[in-house]
Amino acid sequence: MSTKTSAPTQTAADQAVSKFLEYTHASTAAYFDACVHCGECAEACHFYLSTKNPIYTPIYKLQPMLKAYKRHKAPLSSIKRLFGLVPEQITKQELEEWSPLVYDSCNMCGRCTLACPMGIDIAFTIRKMREGFVAADIVPGDLRQSEKNALETGSPMRVQAKALQAQVRAQEKDCGIAIELDKKGADYLVILSSMEIMGYPEVIGSLAKIFKEAGIDWTISTKAYEATNVGIQIGSWDTARTLVQRVVDEAEHLGVKYVISPECGHAYSALRWQGPNLIGRSYDFEVIHIIELLHQLTTEGRLQMKSKNGRRLTLHDPCQIVRRGGLVKEPRALLNDVADHFEEMQGAGITNFCCGGGGGVSANSRAAKLQASAFECKMQQFNDIDGLELIVTPCANCRTVLEDGLEEHDSPLEVIGLSELLAQHLDHRQT
Amino acid sequence: MGHKTFSHAKLTLNSNQLSQGIAGVFLFMAAFLMLGSLVFPTNAKASSVRPPANATINALPENSSPQPAPKATGGFVPGNTLGNRSQTSFWKSVRDGAIGTRDTMQAFPSPLIQSQGQDWRYLRNNYISRYGGWLLIGVTGLIALFYLIRGRIKIKSGRSGAVIPRFSLTQRVVHWFTAVLFILLSISGLILLFGKHLFIPLIGKTAFGVVASASMQSHNLFGPLFIIATLTMFFVFLKGNGFKLVDLKWALKGGGFFGGHASSHRYNFGEKAWFWWAIILGITLSLSGLILEFPWLVGTNMWPLLAGLAHGGAALLMIAFAIGHIYIGTVGMEGSLEGMTRGSVDENWAREHHDLWYQEHNKEATGDHPPAKAQAATSKG
Amino acid sequence: MTFLEFVEGPAWYVAITIFTIGVLWRFLGIIAIGRRTDMSAPKGSASAGFVKAIFRHFLPRTIFAERTRVHILGGYSFHLGLFILLFFAAPHVVFIKAHILGFGWPALPRWAFIIAAQAAFAGLILLWVRRICDPVMRQISDWDDHVGTILTFLVMLTGCLALQESVEALRALHMLFVNIWLIYFPFSRLMHAFTFILSRGYTGATYGHRGIVP
Ligand code: HEM
Ligand code: SF4
């Protein structure tokens, strides 16, 4: 590419473009070349469906990266250039105009891939394209701030180790089970999201109960307790790697066999699937999602449920855990164990709607209005279930987003985490 | 939605470019049809791959000016042909439609030879093509005159910026599907009807043979699709096209085309007339077309002849009205086309042209694009 | 050399060469860009996912039916019609035998040819009118979409105009458009006829590795 370094604005755009190109792998190139502009992806995206505004067509959100590819990298583009048939140079202004599309209107939920006849993974491509926006520093302020917090304090919400310790102590008292922090040689290391530590600390107590019941040797670290990864959301490889590295270092330092990914969608994706690629090697331990572990424990008979919940409940599938994480059956099996009236919503499982807050959208106040509108699709799914009382979801971020959305709608529906629900129905054999 | 002013909207086509584009495509097609015949007039000979299916018809050698027929003497036709004696009484009974029987095909007696083809040819050439030609020229002239006098009918109060959904995606797709086929069929059909007068003097008989053969093939190919299109269009646009009393008033006021205001519901009298015109003639065209393509479907030889006349007549009547429809849908009236492209129309357009419909639907007006909830309005009709 | 001889001779060879090299170049060029090997511990087979996704995406999911209906109808009737015409129309079989492979196979009877052609035309027109009247498709379409469609339409149209097979001029016209179309193909979105394998496959591989094929 031509590197005109004279004007500073051009430099930002150039940096973005070189990132776009760097992250255009064979898969990305195939996506760009195969797209037939059929617009089917729009039918899957809650941002389009709730606004009917065609600019929210998923593939359209990728336009800048697509243009960079067609101009600089696509096979045969040199011949097309001879005839002036390549797109124009991308400008900084263009990127700025696009920033709301890239950051506010995509949850990286991957639903559009299911509707696309070409199977194009738009979510992952958005993730890659955000790298360019980070390079050009065209990023929503809130995400920048979260990133700064995470790098400085370990937590995007500035939750300090002291706060964690306080919450753990409180939970010990509540459930009467001792929790050993920073235990070397434990089998399992639990990491959490700031949202859980501050907003839903009951989760810690619930885990303590469940693990005691199943006889699991576990610990929480005061050095690496944060599971979320803002680098994945903002689209910064470096940040994402730093944050993953912290967990990996601590897990290997403590010598655990497993790291338990908590009820958080993108945290699972960050550590389980993207992590080894970020740090460039595989781990000395295994990453297991809490749902996977619970499912394993119940099928092995190490956990038993004594009672069933009589309320009419449904399961909200967190995109990164279900559609893009592959854990479709596990949460359902677990729920069926403890629920009398478990009702699936329309499109449940792999084609479920995102809560509207994933991919950094809920952390980005600029997107608040759009997010609220996208939530309409989710709300519709809930409304379609007669007599629904409770929504279960194994993701703390989905949980807050759903709670906020329901509150906006003055809905009496309640939301609860899956492990928390399970803990309520444990059959305590030993006690 | 904050993104309305995106500078990259240039990626998309606006409706002007679009209509130009469409027109361009068809002009281009018509042009190359003619061009094709101009460029390769002398190459028209039998294919090298395999002999033509109806080689007997096509094998007329070029420039084979027909031999002057030898004179018949004393009722005897010269040459050594069978039945070389001209029997006046025999041909008179043929002319009268004599009934006979044959051993194959049909169990009941019917005419074996008939001469109505002569009448058919007379009607086709002297009425359909002559008056039909004048009809099309006349309609085009009237529209041109109207345009010169009245100009483009603008949205008087300007655009409001708010839009109301008017046609659903299904309606739009069905409309354009029908329109594309109709235009393809019109072009090929008109070439078949008028081509010999227009083209033969210009490009000669052989070249016209090429054009005519091509037109016939494409006409036969697209015809059956048009039947499906017409039927679908009937169901998709039926709602709201029933005549009401306001329509009479509208018609009496001349539709407000020459000033004044004429009230109307979703469709005005003109549009309703066009709907029924297109459907009834479309069905006529479909049925007669089927008979022409599959004459064995109907028993006697009269039917294909009648079908031929009906087909030509109906086609010309439909094309004549279509010219007006296309005019008013594009150049003639500001703000109409977008209803059929984007699916929604400006609020002020609705108020000025379909006030009664507007009063029912103005609550659905929104920003620049149809929102989720407004979708219902389109299906309500 | 008559025009027919030209378009069936030198022009045809140039076009088919550009087509072949262009398609290979672009297809292999995409693969050559390469991608990182996934270092995370697999939960399923990436290669099985690659293959599975290619077939999975032939079948649309019913939950998206509202929008996909027209596309399923138009898409399938166009593509199937076209493939039947391409490989089983009598003149094509003869041409393939004479100019490409040296052997042929049984061709369709005329009536089946007509039906396939009608399906293909109906589908193509449906897809194209949808493109001009759907706000979403208008938002994302560019000139390449329209040029590709119109060229394909002209190839098919000239092919059918030559149906009578008695006039060389029409056949030459058809061949002319075929040649243009072949040259245009590798530079355009028509390439999706090949790249769909990669795009579906790569997604299938990514998620197959994760134990799920979307
Ligand atoms: C390319 C040429 C054509 C153009 C530009 C065109 C344009 C339009 C427009 C703008 C409308 C909407 C009018 C409104 O908002 O009320 C419309 C409606 C309609 N058009 Fe067309 N049209 C074309 C060809 C055709 C053809 C060939 C047919 C029939 C075979 C047809 C049948 C209809 C029907 C049935 C309606 C619904 C309204 C009514 O019932 O009158 N159009 N057209
Ligand atoms: S990944 Fe989800 S939010 Fe993003 S474009 Fe696709 S469907 Fe929409």
Ligand code: SF4
């Ligand atoms: S559905 Fe797939 S092929 Fe169609 S426009 Fe969207 S990304 Fe492109």
